[in-house]
Amino acid sequence: MSFRMRAAQERDLQHLYEMAKLTGGGFTNLPPDKKSLAAKLERSAKALTRDDEALSDDLFVLVLENAETGEVRGTCQLFSQVGQRWPFYSYRIGTLTQHSEELKRTFRADMLTLSTDLEGASEVGGLFLHPGERAGGLGLLIARSRYLFIREHRARFADRILAELRGVIDEAGGSPFWDGLAGRFFGMNFQDADQFNAVHGNQFIADLMPKHPIYTAMLPESARAVIGIPHPSGRAAMRMLENEGFGFENYIDIFDGGPTMTARTDAVRSIQEAEDSEIVAIGVEGGEKVLAAHGRLADYKATYAFIERHEGGGVAIDAHGAAVLGVDVGDTIAHVARW
Structure with missing residues (x-):
């Protein structure tokens, strides 16, 4: 196989931009915006040249390169510590149990609570493989190369690691979860909010998102049905994460309701067995x-x-x-x- 993963360089910008246009939306870490992508590459370059081993707010961008042609056909990103520039929000799924002695009945209600529990963890994300290369184990090469990178630079990463999976997106590019919950408070559709978040960060979530728990029973069925469900294209990625030891601990993305998978860094299989x-x-x-x-x-x-x-x-x-x-x-x- 002539493909290899390597650290991204400034010259990879156009390749990343072309791939970003193929993602189909809901892919916050790979926005089809050259300015944002260039900023990511600049931030990655600074992280790659930092010579101390302290845990910091680093971003590393890796790319999948055809070693024979030099063509870039995939990418991924590693964030050493989320929630340092602005809060890292998730919804945590919880249950409230109440009992009525008069009715002799117990009621259990699922609730979504805005949370920053995962702040400070490392994150693997932004994994994208060009549709023309989805064979031969290249997706696994991209995914597992991240963990060997972490192992080689262990001091630069936290003891907990997460991966956000894209949630369900409809044929029109909208999000049933967003439409049923957050969209009602923001006055913008999912595509606009997702693009704004990718370019400017999610501080606007802190400004406008309701801070009180949300009863899922109050959401439309279309939104409830996709809570914690990955996009069909992300099911294989979810299986890969599970094979590495990641699990779903009831955290979901605040935009599209997709599952957030977590693991102890040193327990990730590729790190542990290398x-x-x-x-x-x-x-x-x-x-x-x-x-x-x-x-x-x-x-x-x-x-x-x-x-x-x-x-x-x-x-x-x-x-x-x-x-x-x-x-x-x-x-x-x-x-x-x-x-």
């Missing part, structure tokens, strides 16, 4: 297929490769994988089994 090995030889036939990564910060690269384990802990790597990663004998790679 190991470091020195390359002792190049050129293997067959062997174990792994996700391999090498380099730090701006030099980080990840790809699928084949390895053979040698006595003493070293590995031999296939010549193609070595070339895509830019490694040689004596270099160390992080690797984890493909599954």
Whole structure:
């Protein structure tokens, strides 16, 4: 495979913009707005050149590159600590139980409470794979390369990690959840609110969103039906997150009602099972297929490769994988089994 993940650069702006136009809306971290994307790349560049290891408000943008042609066909983002520039809001689904002795009945009502519980966690997001490349495990390559990046820069990430999945969007590009709840308080449709959030942040949520809990029974059925449900295109992403150890803990996105998945960072499967090995030889036939990564910060690269384990802990790597990663004998790679 000639695809690899690497740190994004300024020259990737046009590629990111073209992919952003294909997302279909509701994709806050990848807005079809060049100015916003350029700001993300600038922020990522600053994070990649920061030489201390402190946990800070970093954004890292990675891209999937065809190593033979240089064409960018996918992307993802890592936020080291959310909620530092403005509050990180979620709705938390809870239950209120009340009992009437006179009626001899117990009533349980589901409620949505505006919450900043997840503030300070790290976030993986902005994952997008070009529709023309949705085969051959490239989605997994993008997703799992994020965790090896976190492992290689562990001090820069929090002990808790989250991933927001896009909620249900109708054929017209609207959100049943937004229309049934937040849209009533903001005087704007979902597309406008989503675009405003992507470009300007969500402080307007703090300004206008009702602070009292919302009884879900008061919402229209169209809104209730999509609470915590991922967009059909995000079901595979949800399964990948579950395979990594993420779980749904009753937090949902305030815009489209999509589920927010969370995990303990060190318990993420790709982080927990990865190991470091020195390359002792190049050129293997067959062997174990792994996700391999090498380099730090701006030099980080990840790809699928084949390895053979040698006595003493070293590995031999296939010549193609070595070339895509830019490694040689004596270099160390992080690797984890493909599954």
